Amino acid sequence: MDVLERYESLVDDFDAFRAACDRPLPSVVRVNTLKTTVERAKAALTEADIAHEPVGWHDGLFALPDDQPGTNWPYVLGWIHGQEEVSAVPAAVLDPQPGERVWDACAAPGSKTTQLAALMDDRGLLVATDNNLGRISALRSNAERAGATNVAVTHEDARNHSLKPFRAPDSDVREGAPYDRALVDVPCSCEGTIRKNPDALDDWELDHVEGISGVQKGVLRRAIQTTREGGTVVYSTCTFAPEENEAVLDHALAEEACELVEFDLPLDSTPGVTEWQDERFDDSVERAKRIYPHHNDTGGFFCAKLEVTAE
Amino acid sequence: MSDGDDASSAESTPANDGTRFDRLPATADERVVEGRPTREEVLDWWDERFAIPPETFDGHTFWERGSGKIWAFADDVDSPVAVEGLGLAFLRTRREHWKPTLEAVQRFGDSADECVIYLSREAAATFVAGDDQELDWDGDWGYLIVATEIAGESEPVGVGLYVHGELRSQVPKGRRREL
Secondary structure, eight states: OOGGGGGTTTOSSHHHHHHHHHSOOOEEEEEOTTTOOHHHHHHHHHHTTOOOEEOSSOTTEEEESSOOTTSSHHHHTTOEEEOOGGGGHHHHHHOOOTTOEEEETTOTTOHHHHHHHHHTTTOSEEEEEESOHHHHHHHHHHHHHTTOOSEEEEESOGGGOOOGGGOOTTOSOSSOOOEEEEEEEOOOOOGGGTTTOTTTTTTOOHHHHHHHHHHHHHHHHHHHHTEEEEEEEEEEESOOOTTTTHHHHHHHHHHSSEEEEOOOOSSOOEEOOSEETTEEOOGGGGGSEEEOHHHHTSOOEEEEEEEEOOO | OOOGGGOOSTTOOOOOOTTSBEEOOSSGGGOOSTTOOOHHHHHHHHHHHHOOOGGGGTTOEEEEETTTEEEEESSOOOSSBOOSEESEEEEEOSSSSOEEOHHHHHHHGGGOOSSEEEOOHHHHHHHHTTOOEEOOOOSOSEEEEEEEEETTEEEEEEEEEEETTEEEEOOOGGGOOOO
């Protein structure tokens, strides 16, 4: 079936959307500011004769029109990390600060984890969780290559995440303090990655979308529960399906103490949708942002910012 | 199962539990687990071997997991802690010669003043590919920080073992690249 056709009613200029989805994306790298500066990374790319172009909205992101990252000096030194452009959005929206306690709920393979560590200037506690040991190995390897020292990696189902390992030294309290911020970049049907991976939709099934939506709801709820009142939770996916986006937010709004908040994004986007098929969602889901491939010539993405409120 | 607090008899010494992270004792006086290096020893080692000042690590706590694998963590939590990773694996101890990791050297090695061998870009590429090479070096034998010039400044690339006129690449297999 043609998966993307189901979104024709949501997308402006559907033909442009379809055309953009058929075009491949260049490799993009993010400069790892834990190990170097953007200026030196640029100099090292130039020295290695690797063409690089700024993406415009983010100082540390460069498109490599002719190259893949991996076999050059800046990569070997951990100065650059391959990361699709829109994938840099949620960590920037979360905006973690040095010294805070932050949870990356679905962390592997670690692109966003290392970006969070850099935004925190490697200070504070960044707990990075994944439920798959193979993916945790990639996560650890990427965190180490980035030189991050504030990352604690846990192997567990994020829906049952425990704060117990992160008690203060010699504390009598069983649980660690709640987080200041949490990033919930959940596993999803990945429709928005079609430009990087043309096979992304080959195994698409509505059953899978609906099943994974249950997991997404569980992870987002746990993130809200483990974040302090006034703290920030960012929810993101790389898919267009409202079942995995607005419906998950609507569920969290109904079940947990939180609200959706407005945020600025230096990329073109459209608001979250309040209606999909037979469902109607809370009006505030409009504060979420849908990023379509034809708007900024990127992959597709969905991002929402929540504030945790009093019970 | 028992832990250190349960050891009541004088002859019972708690052993290292390699499955979890235990904070290093500050000094030898506070050492409970036999053979576990202390924070003081770790700081002294980096200072004596590479002249990396102890204050470089002021913001970090040190942890042992596995046998002699020491990690540097930018925060502090209650010890022990059973997680998959806690900061950066940065030093192997409990062996005759302590060995820094490539990641530790890339992250902290720019503070080093001693036992740093500067290679041409070509020789550094040989090193990164995992190949050994014959080189002159008039400093100490043993583990060295291998550096080369990138974008106008010297940068630590990894760890080499210098013996008998040869620099042996210690770059782990997964980190090797043909440049």
